[in-house]
Amino acid sequence: MHYEKGLLTAQIDSRVPYMATDGNFNRPLKEALLKAGAGEVRVSLNPCHLVPEDSPFVQKLMASYRKVTGDNEGKPFAIGGGTYVHNIDNGVAFGCAMPGVDNRMHGPDEFMMKDVLLKSVEIFADAVISICG
Numbered sequence: 001m002h003y004e005k006g007l008l009t010a011q012i013d014s015r016v017p018y019m020a021t022d023g024n025f026n027r028p029l030k031e032a033l034l035k036a037g038a039g040e041v042r043v044s045l046n047p048c049h050l051v052p053e054d055s056p057f058v059q060k061l062m063a064s065y066r067k068v069t070g071d072n073e074g075k076p077f078a079i080g081g082g083t084y085v086h087n088i089d090n091g092v093a094f095g096c097a098m099p100g101v102d103n104r105m106h107g108p109d110e111f112m113m114k115d116v117l118l119k120s121v122e123i124f125a126d127a128v129i130s131i132c133g
Contacts, residue, residue: 018048018078049086050078057131061094064127068119074099094127096120 001010016025026043033041051058053076066072076092085091096112097105098119104110 016045018050020045020048049091051090051092055090057090058092060130061092061127064123064130068123068126069098071099 001008003009014029022045026045030041030043058076062074062076065074085093096116097103098116101113101116103112103116
């Protein structure tokens with residue numbers, strides 16, 4: 001938010017689902033803000049970053065995960081938050097979350113179990129060799 005010369009401006013970063021559009025997100029948001037008393041509203045929607053599960057890159061990452069863990073049932077998943085890959089073409093966040101382990105990610109008591117960390121190192125090494133080799 002910024003206030004200068006009697007004018008209050010605000011920028012809102014809202015994480016929306018992949019299927020958000022001008023029609024189902026931008027316009028309703030603008031209408032609600034105007035109805036609530038905002039004098040002027042400009043809404044823009046940045047393109048969503050999504051790499052398909054069947055892309056060769058994601059398939060190589062999943063092959064490394066499956067090879068090291070033996071988990072042939074695991075599926076890739078997308079989270080709603082922003083990551084470091086949004087500005088990298090075909091980039092995906094790939095990391096240390098393991099099924100059944102709540103490591104309280106980004107919480108004040110976040111932790112990583114040593115065996116999970118070491119298993120993750122194995123997966124990363126195999127993925128790098130697969131992708132670059």
